[in-house]
Amino acid sequence: MIPVQVYNGQKVAVLGLGRSGLASAAALRAGGAEPICWDDSPEGRARAEAAGFTCTDLTKQGAFDDIAALITSPGIPHLYPAPNPVIAAAMAAGVPVDNDIGLFFASWATPEWQNFDIAPRTICVTGSNGKSTTTALIHHILTHAGRSSQMAGNIGRGVLDLDPPEAGEVVVLELSSYQTDLARALTPDIAVFTNLSPDHLDRHGGLGGYFAAKRRLFSEGGPDRAVIGVDEPEGTYLANQLAVSRSDDRVIRVSAARKLGDWGWSVFARKGFLSEWRKGRQIASIDLREVTGLPGAHNHQNACAAYAAVRALGIAPREIEAAFHSFGGLPHRSQTLAEKAGVRYVNDSKATNVDSASKALQAFKNILWIAGGLGKEGGVAGVKPHLGTVKKAYFIGHSARDFALELAPLDHEICETMEAAVAAAARDAQTGDTVLLAPAAASFDQYPNFEKRGDHFAELVAALPD
Structure with missing residues (x-):
C-alpha cells in the first residue's frame, strides 16, 4: 500500500466504494487521515463498513463543513454531462476534489x-x-x-x-x-x-x-x-x-x-x-x-x-x-484462443467501438466476423472501408439488425446470441479462415462487461471439436 501523506489528522471524504474507492480509503487511513465514505448503493456502503470505515451521507446539508478534500472514483462524472450532486456540493463548498491518481503522485x-x-x-x-x-x-x-x-x-x-x-x-x-x-x-x-x-x-x-x-x-x-x-x-x-x-x-x-x-x-x-x-x-x-x-x-x-x-x-x-x-498478449485483445481444423479463433471482445474493430479487421485475412451488442452513437458504418477481408458476418445482440442494414450488402447472418454465432461461424469456416469476435459495440445488452462476453466466446470455442 502507498500511504497518503498529505492529509494527516484531517477528515477526507471518499465517494464511490468500488476497488479504487476502498483502496483510497485504506491509503488515507494508513497516512493518518480519517476517511468519511459514501456510496449511493447499500452494497457499496456495506463493503466499506465491513472494512471498518465510517459511512456518512454526503448528500446532506453541511456534509462538507469539516472536510479537507473529496476523493472520487473515476466513473463518477464531475462536469459533463452533469456533475454528481455530491461533487457539485463539494465544489460549491470550496472543497478540493481529487482522485486516487492524484493521491498516488502526491504520496x-x-x-x-x-x-x-x-x-x-x-x-x-x-x-x-x-x-x-x-x-x-x-x-x-x-x-x-x-x-x-x-x-x-x-x-x-x-x-x-x-x-x-x-x-x-x-x-x-x-x-x-x-x-x-x-x-x-x-x-x-x-x-x-x-x-x-x-x-x-x-x-x-x-x-x-x-x-x-x-x-x-x-x-x-x-x-x-x-x-x-x-x-x-x-x-x-x-x-x-x-x-x-x-x-x-x-x-x-x-x-x-x-x-x-x-x-x-x-x-x-x-x-x-x-x-x-x-x-x-x-x-x-x-x-x-x-x-x-x-x-x-x-x-x-x-x-x-x-x-x-x-x-x-x-x-x-x-x-x-x-x-x-x-509476450502472450492480453485476454480479449486480439487474443488467439485456438486453431481447430485449420481455423483460427480470435477473441477481441475489447473492440467495443468502430475504430478498434476496424483495426482488428485489418489484422487478419479470410474473416468470419462476429459483431454486435449494444451499438454506440454514430453507428457502425465506419468499418466499411475495412470489410474487404470479411467473408461473412454473424450479428448478435440488440444492434444485430441495425448492423446488418448499415453494412449491406455484406454477406451476413442474424444470430442474436453468441451460441448461435459461434456455431454458425464454425459451420461455415474452412481451412485458413479466422473466426474473429470484434463486436464494435458495448456488451451491456447481454453481458455485464466485455470480459464476460469474451469469456463466453472462449468457452464456446473450447467446446468445439478439434
Missing part, C-alpha cells in the same frame, strides 16, 4: 528515497486504443530484462494498492481519460500517448474535451520523456507542443502508418518491421511479423510505443525483441 516519493542509489520511476500510458496492451507489454519487457516493475491503474491493481517501491523500480500505469481529467497531481517520468479516436464524448463534452483530458498527463505532468503516437492530428499537435525543435529527443514520435522524418528520436513500423531512428540514423530494426502476441498494424503501434518507452530507460533493442516474442 509516491518518500524521504526513504534519499537512501536509494537509483530513484523509482513511473511510466504512464494513455490514449484511446491500445493502452492496456502497451502497458502490459512495457511491464513484460521490464520483467524480462530483470528490472523490478509493478503494473497498476486502469489495469491490474489500484495505484494505492501498490507496494512501496524498491530502488530503481519502475511502476507502469495505464490511465484513462476519467483518471487524468481530475487528478490534481500528475508527475510521470515517461508519458505515452497511443492514439485518439472518439469515445466517452458525453463525459467530456465532445472530442476536444476528451483530448484535453488526455493532454493533461503531458501539460500538467511535464514528463522527462514523452512518447507520442502521431498517426492522428491530435498526436501531431501534442508532439509539436512539447518539442522545442525537430531535434528535441525528449519527444519520441511513434507511427504505425508511415516512415517518420528526420526527428531527434522516432520509432515507426512499416510492412511489419519496427525501426528506431535517432538524429537521422537508424539505430535498430525488429521484424514484428512473426510476433504472435502482437498481430496487426494496431498492435505494431503498441509495440512501437512500448519499445520507445523502455528504450528511454536504456533497455537494449535485442532484449526488447526477445521480450516481444515471449
